[in-house]
Amino acid sequence: MSTPCSAGRFVDALAGAGFDFFTGVPCSLVGSVIAELERRGTYFGETREDAALGVAAGACLAGRLPVVIMQNSGLGVSLNALGSLLALYELPVLLLVTWRGYRGQDAPEHLVMGEVLPRLLDLFAIPHRAPAAAELPQAARWAGATARETRKPVAVIITPGVLA
Amino acid sequence: MTLQEALGTIAPHLGDAVCIHSNGYMSRAAYGVRDTPRCFYMIGSMGLASSIGLGIALVRPAERVVVFDGDGNVLMNLSTLARIAAAAPRNLVHLCFDNGAHASTGGQATISNVVRLDEVARAAGYRWSGRVDDSQALAAAVPQVLAQDGPSFLLVKVELVAGAPPGPRVPHTPVEMTHRLRRALGAEP
Numbered sequence: 001m002s003t004p005c006s007a008g009r010f011v012d013a014l015a016g017a018g019f020d021f022f023t024g025v026p027c028s029l030v031g032s033v034i035a036e037l038e039r040r041g042t043y044f045g046e047t048r049e050d051a052a053l054g055v056a057a058g059a060c061l062a063g064r065l066p067v068v069i070m071q072n073s074g075l076g077v078s079l080n081a082l083g084s085l086l087a088l089y090e091l092p093v094l095l096l097v098t099w100r101g102y103r104g105q106d107a108p109e110h111l112v113m114g115e116v117l118p119r120l121l122d123l124f125a126i127p128h129r130a131p132a133a134a135e136l137p138q139a140a141r142w143a144g145a146t147a148r149e150t151r152k153p154v155a156v157i158i159t160p161g162v163l164a
Numbered sequence: 165m166t167l168q169e170a171l172g173t174i175a176p177h178l179g180d181a182v183c184i185h186s187n188g189y190m191s192r193a194a195y196g197v198r199d200t201p202r203c204f205y206m207i208g209s210m211g212l213a214s215s216i217g218l219g220i221a222l223v224r225p226a227e228r229v230v231v232f233d234g235d236g237n238v239l240m241n242l243s244t245l246a247r248i249a250a251a252a253p254r255n256l257v258h259l260c261f262d263n264g265a266h267a268s269t270g271g272q273a274t275i276s277n278v279v280r281l282d283e284v285a286r287a288a289g290y291r292w293s294g295r296v297d298d299s300q301a302l303a304a305a306v307p308q309v310l311a312q313d314g315p316s317f318l319l320v321k322v323e324l325v326a327g328a329p330p331g332p333r334v335p336h337t338p339v340e341m342t343h344r345l346r347r348a349l350g351a352e353p
Contacts, residue, residue, distance in 0.1 A: 021223065044222065044251075047243040054212035054244075058184075058219020061204070061342065062227075063351030084208020085216075089338040 004164035005136040007032035011040070013137035014067060017144030019094060021059040023052045024069025029098035029158050034069065049074030053081040053093070060091040065147065067094045072101070072113045075120065082124055082153055092147035095155040097121075099130065102159050121155050130157035165299045167261055167322045167330050171197040171232075173299055174259070177306050181228040181257075182220055182345070186213035186237040188268035189330050190261065194232055196331025201344040205334045211241030214248060214258055221253040224349065228255050228310070235262040235276035242284070245317075249289035254313040258285070263324040271324055285317035293317040 010033060022037045023044040037043035046052035049070040056066035070078065075097055086093055100106050101114015113120075121128045127146055131139040139156050146154045167189065175198040183203045185191040191205035206213050217231035238245070238260050248256060260281055265271045286293035291314055296302045302320055309318050336344070346352045 021219075047247050048241070050209075050212065051215045051241060051244055051247060054209065054215025055219035055222070057212070058216040058221075059223050060219075061216070061345050061351070062220045062223035062349055063346065064223055081209045081212060085206070085212060088208060089342045091342060 002133045004162060005133045006164050007036040010136050010140065010163060011036045013140035014094075017140045018065050018148070019067045019140075019144060021056065021064035021066040022069070023055050023059075023066065024096070025049050025052060025071070025074050026069070027071035027098040027100070029071075029100070029160060030069055030096060030163060032163055033096070049077045050081040053078055053086060056093045057085055057089070057091050060093060065092065065094075065144070067096055069096045071098045072117050073110065075117070076113060079124070082126070086153045087124070090151035091153075092151050093153050094143045094147060095126070095153055096158060097155050098158045099160070117157065126153050126155050128155035128157055130159055131162065133162040136162060165302065165320075165322055166325055167193045167263065168197060169299060170261060170302060170320050170322050173302050174306050177310050178230065179228070181230045181310070182217075182224075182349070183230050183232060184213050184217040184220070185232040186210070186234055188234065188236075188266075190232055190234050190237075191334055192332060193330035195334045201348040204341055204345050205336070207334070207338065211237050211244070213237060214244040215241070217256060217258070218244070218248050218251060218253065220349075221256040222251065225253070225255055227349070228257070229253075230257045230259060230310070233258060233260045234267075235260060235264060235274050235281060236266045238281055239274055239276065239279070245285050245288045245290070248315050249285070252289070252291065253315055254291075256315045257310060258290070258315060258317045260317065260319045261322050262319050263322050265324045267324060268329070271326060282317060282319040290315045290317045293319075295319040295321065297321045
């Protein structure tokens with residue numbers, strides 16, 4: 001595995017790509033990113049992933065380009081909000097989704113969602129990438145450009161070990 | 165008091181507030197009473213009108229944001245009451261029109277006759293929470309609720325009316341609603 005990307009470098013890349021509102025529900029795989037956002041005073045922690053998407057929708061209506069952080073378990077909670085709010089109203093957001101259950105190596109509660117995560121995003125027509133550590137800044141730029149161009153949600157999948 | 169009567173009492177006081185309406189009959193009734201580019205009608209994503217309003221209120225503290233919610237919507241995503249209370253945006257007004265039922269799916273009962281949602285909002289920590297049961301009390305409360313520092317929660321008890329929908333379907337497409345509100349807020353040209 002390549003050297004992990006620092007949270008500071010990744011958050012800088014997200015900000016450089018135009019993302020300027022950060023909300024979500026934690027996952028240990030992105031703990032350092034949330035800590036970095038909190039250090040910068042720009043993180044609005046939510047109680048549920050679909051509520052985070054609602055807040056992000058409001059922020060987007062008010063002119064922001066949001067990032068919603070969630071574990072892939074929370075993607076299950078989010079499906080109706082994605083389909084009947086974000087995609088339907090063309091409100092672009094970046095879903096920063098962690099991949100628990102990656103390659104079947106995880107606690108049992110993560111295995112079903114871990115198995116289907118990329119296919120689930122495909123079914124909802126959400127463009128996605130699962131970058132290696134060195135590709136994370138580039139993935140942030142891709143996400144910003146794709147969200148602006150499509151006016152729809154996009155996803156960057158965070159696999160275990162890519163973030164320091 | 166019917167939902168339309170309640171909305172008619174409130175409408176003259178809304179000014180240039182951003183109005184976020186929950187799905188179902190709430191949006192239809194509200195559209196039938198008043199519509200401006202600052203009105204947003206949520207046709208899906210039940211339970212999230214208050215979250216959308218919170219997002220706007222956080223980003224635009226100078227705007228007054230009014231959420232038009234129903235008892236079924238509030239109960240579906242009760243944690244939003246806690247999140248709004250904890251964030252405590254002064255510019256957010258949360259109206260809950262309580263008919264005790266899921267009116268747009270046939271009038272199935274909710275549990276709002278047992279669980280006092282205005283008390284839940286108060287316990288969660290809204291800066292102000294109250295309840296009105298008739299038109300006179302609503303008319304008296306509205307100017308204060310809209311003017312004071314929030315977050316404020318006002319439960320408006322309305323009748324469950326069987327039969328025809330309380331208003332027309334909202335004719336604007338979802339994408340049109342996005343762009344007109346973003347333009348009204350100066351978020352796009």
